[in-house]
Amino acid sequence: MENYRIMKQLGQGVWSRTYMGQQKDTDQLVAMKKFKANSCDEGVDFKALREIKLLSYLQHEHIIRLVDSFATPDMAVVLVYEYAHTSLDQILRNRDIPLSSPDIKQHIRMLLLAMDACHEKQILHRELNPENMFYLEDGTMKLRGFDLARMHDGKPNTLLSPQAFALWYKPPEVLMRSQHYSFSADMWSVGCIFAELMLRRPFLMGQFTELSQLDKIFKVFGTPNESNWPDYAILPLAWHSTVPVPPVAAVSLDGIFTAAPNDAISLLKSILVLDPSNRLTASQALRHPYFSNEPPPTPKGNLILSSPPPEAN
Amino acid sequence: QRNDYMALYYSNNNNNNNTRSRHPAMNERTRQSMVELLYEIGDYCHFRRETVSYAVWNLMDRYLSSSQQSPLMEFTTADYQLVASTSLFIAVKVLEPVSMDVQSLADLSQGAFSADDILDMERTILATLQWRIAHGPTPIQFVQLYLSILQMDGRVLAESE
Numbered sequence: 001m002e003n004y005r006i007m008k009q010l011g012q013g014v015w016s017r018t019y020m021g022q023q024k025d026t027d028q029l030v031a032m033k034k035f036k037a038n039s040c041d042e043g044v045d046f047k048a049l050r051e052i053k054l055l056s057y058l059q060h061e062h063i064i065r066l067v068d069s070f071a072t073p074d075m076a077v078v079l080v081y082e083y084a085h086t087s088l089d090q091i092l093r094n095r096d097i098p099l100s101s102p103d104i105k106q107h108i109r110m111l112l113l114a115m116d117a118c119h120e121k122q123i124l125h126r127e128l129n130p131e132n133m134f135y136l137e138d139g140t141m142k143l144r145g146f147d148l149a150r151m152h153d154g155k156p157n158t159l160l161s162p163q164a165f166a167l168w169y170k171p172p173e174v175l176m177r178s179q180h181y182s183f184s185a186d187m188w189s190v191g192c193i194f195a196e197l198m199l200r201r202p203f204l205m206g207q208f209t210e211l212s213q214l215d216k217i218f219k220v221f222g223t224p225n226e227s228n229w230p231d232y233a234i235l236p237l238a239w240h241s242t243v244p245v246p247p248v249a250a251v252s253l254d255g256i257f258t259a260a261p262n263d264a265i266s267l268l269k270s271i272l273v274l275d276p277s278n279r280l281t282a283s284q285a286l287r288h289p290y291f292s293n294e295p296p297p298t299p300k301g302n303l304i305l306s307s308p309p310p311e312a313n
Numbered sequence: 314q315r316n317d318y319m320a321l322y323y324s325n326n327n328n329n330n331n332t333r334s335r336h337p338a339m340n341e342r343t344r345q346s347m348v349e350l351l352y353e354i355g356d357y358c359h360f361r362r363e364t365v366s367y368a369v370w371n372l373m374d375r376y377l378s379s380s381q382q383s384p385l386m387e388f389t390t391a392d393y394q395l396v397a398s399t400s401l402f403i404a405v406k407v408l409e410p411v412s413m414d415v416q417s418l419a420d421l422s423q424g425a426f427s428a429d430d431i432l433d434m435e436r437t438i439l440a441t442l443q444w445r446i447a448h449g450p451t452p453i454q455f456v457q458l459y460l461s462i463l464q465m466d467g468r469v470l471a472e473s474e
Contacts, residue, residue: 050407053407
């Protein structure tokens with residue numbers, strides 16, 4: 001801790017607090033996540049250890065870099081990351097920042113590159129949302145938020161907790177309490193973020209509960225049936241449910257994303273698919289014509305990340 | 314059953330105490346007993362064997378071979394066992410869905426060290442390794458890789474016969 005100066009608190013989670021700090025020797029800005037010291041006698045927080053292991057294994061241009069980690073005298077673990085000064089969430093909410101089609105293409109491209117790197121190394125992120133997409137000053141997107149991430153060997157018998165993913169980005173199979181979801185679950189979240197970039201508001205906004213979120217999803221993609229999701233019936237929630245859901249047909253995404261180019265909608269339709277086994281993988285999505293078609297993605301250095309300074313009078 | 318093992322282990326090593334090496338306890342035989350002890354605990358707790366090999370290769374051996382071990386420091390068999398047990402404690406946190414009760418782990422040492430000793434050693438090991446705990450390849454991973462290649466391509470199997 002003596003090597004860093006804490007400047008201000010950036011955020012607070014259930015298990016940790018995040019600070020903006022500065023390395024004393026170099027003046028380099030850093031983000032510091034301090035895990036709350038355990039009250040019980042279990043020693044170093046296992047979540048911190050897992051995150052360190054994952055991040056050192058996952059070194060990639062679009063994944064946040066861990067600069068340092070240490071324990072404080074009071075048994076709290078601190079992880080030090082490179083400092084990123086804004087997030088996609090802040091960009092989307094700032095109406096002064098324009099977001100053109102080529103900008104969107106670059107944002108989603110960087111997310112897919114990060115996702116491909118994770119999945120290639122068998123890591124499920126499980127918490128993709130605009131708040132976890134951070135940007136360095138040069139426009140490079142850095143994926144963060146690996147608190148819930150885990151190694152997944154892809155074997156179908158591995159049990160996974162349904163207590164992951166933020167509600168609006170939660171895939172239907174996880175909402176249906178599947179414990180056997182896989183990399184395609186992250187891709188659903190990618191699709192939701194892609195849709196949000198185009199709409200400039202979250203696409204599927206359920207009201208607090210998982211059932212309401214499922215309802216939102218079914219109203220757009222239709223209720224699951226034998227043809228659009230053959231494995232649906234074996235999911236725990238479908239299996240135990242005694243309440244019949246009145247069938248609803250899917251609506252066309254073209255009618256929702258009226259301003260989006262055709263190739264973007266075509267990619268979105270191949271990612272946001274009810275049946276997880278029919279969703280594109282990250283590497284397949286990167287090969288979609290959307291990325292080779294005109295216009296090319298905005299060079300990341302030209303992305304606008306913050307509002308222009310007020311004009312001088 | 315495990316207590317018998319521990320008793321045997323200690324009696325064996327007490328005979329070794331007059332060896333005049335730099336660290337009498339740091340020899341091949343002690344390491345062998347430590348590895349066996351960790352596998353025994355791991356199997357008893359139904360941990361994956363991968364977790365134990367991670368503890369041995371990625372934590373225990375790396376810590377012991379680090380330069381910060383002063384040659385003047387006394388290093389006994391109990392110290393070795395503390396390093397081994399703590400390595401397993403860390404490995405379980407990193408790789409298993411459950412955690413190990415630190416008190417039970419200390420009890421297994423029959424008074425050689427306490428739960429607090431394990432928690433102190435945990436921080437010492439992590440600091441010495443500079444928190445670099447990424448997964449290096451372990452022998453089990455090589456075996457799994459070879460097996461997956463053999464399964465993928467039956468011809469490899471046929472050719473090797």
